[in-house]
Amino acid sequence: MVLDDSIVSRRRRIAPGPLRRVRRLGAWLTRAPWTMVGGFVLLIALATAAILAWPNTVPWGIYGLVVVAAGLFLEPRFLLVVYIALFLALAVTGAYLGGSKSATLGAQVVTVVMMLLMIWLSHARAQVGVVGVSGESMLVDMRDRLRAQGELPPLPPSWQAEVALESAYGDGFAGDFVVASRSTDGRMLEVALVDVSGKGREAGTRSLLLSGALGGLLGEMSEESFLSSANNHLLRLRWDEGFATAVHVAVDLETGRFTIGYAGHPAAAQFAAGSGRWRMLSGGRGPLLGIIDSAVYPREVGTLRRGDALVLYSDGVIEARDKTLVDGIDRMLGRAESFIRTGFEGLAQRLCDQAAAGLGDDRAVVTIWRT
Structure with missing residues (x-):
């Protein structure tokens, strides 16, 4: 290819x-x-x-x-x-x-x-x-390394992706981070969006430590065992506040087939160009990372066809004190509707900027779409 x-x-x-x-x-x-x-x-x-x-x-x-x-x-x-x-x-x-x-x-x-x-x-x-x-200077390097690990690899001409990360109140560190990897043959793209307990600087050091470990696991473990391995790693760390939520997706860039799994994380959203509608991928649910030993993380299977898109996000995008999660999801998808005709470029940053939590929480969004 x-x-x-x-x-x-x-x-x-x-x-x-x-x-x-x-x-x-x-x-x-x-x-x-x-x-x-x-x-x-x-x-x-x-x-x-x-x-x-x-x-x-x-x-x-x-x-x-x-x-x-x-x-x-x-x-x-x-x-x-x-x-x-x-x-x-x-x-x-x-x-x-x-x-x-x-x-x-x-x-x-x-x-x-x-x-x-x-x-x-x-x-x-x-x-x-x-x-x-x-x-x-050391803290600046740590912050930049954390963000650099979330850089998505180059993609084929028919695929595009974006990542947007914003920390609570503009802090230099955030509890949300992204790690991504592409297989050596270029066929598989794997992305994990992780939300560590806490926010801002409180969770920054834990995010840095965990991102390095999960970045090493990504691409080395099979897609079915990635979340289980991440869970075992957090259990070994024995943090007082060692839990995290995560969503992990593996996309076949030749066929568009993907599998997705969750560890206590909000469900991803998929846009289907054929029907012109968004749907929530609510399958593949598993417990939080770092809580239960020998936890099982099932996977949901889907396909991204031409014109389809996939949106991964953290809870800061949809959660607000005076709103339900359903309201937050509807609000997010309403923002995404305006990108359907013009393309999904810029959607990740728009969702972060207009998140339900405002500036009071960490926000992270990953968008993957097929042109």
């Missing part, structure tokens, strides 16, 4: 943040701590000399810059050396200037409070083994 690599799954990409651009600088700085200590002590000396020379022009806030910069790039033990030097500089400067510079005592108190806060922050970073901006 000849594949058209120009037709690929589409989704919004997140540009690398500014923190990543200074990672190399942060790494170099953390390898030379005593050099940095000397540099900060020199800055303190220069700031002190400037305040003494121009007391009415140079503000006390110049010490605050040193406090913050040292707190970001130094480990606690080195930070204490710099702050001791800074405290001595404050004492000497305050005693020398006396009442000739306003707000001396107030500035000293505020600076000392800032030093205590930065010592606490430095200690918290040291506990997880990060210094400077490397911790933020």
